[in-house]
Amino acid sequence: MQRNRQTEANKKWQQKNKERAKYLSDRSRARSFIRNQATLEDVEELKKLLDDREELLKNEN
Numbered sequence: 001m002q003r004n005r006q007t008e009a010n011k012k013w014q015q016k017n018k019e020r021a022k023y024l025s026d027r028s029r030a031r032s033f034i035r036n037q038a039t040l041e042d043v044e045e046l047k048k049l050l051d052d053r054e055e056l057l058k059n060e061n
Helices: 002-016 018-036 040-060
Strands: none
Touching: 002 018, 018 040
């Protein structure tokens, strides 16, 4: 019974916080991909993308 109530509470939270829930889901999938499936070529490309993103974020502030 407790598990069902928690599941319902989680669904309710996700409905109220769609953007945050999507962000968390996307982040989780990205981390999982890197840990479990990424090839050396993928890792090299992701490093470049991360460097570019980091530079963009630093220049915004």
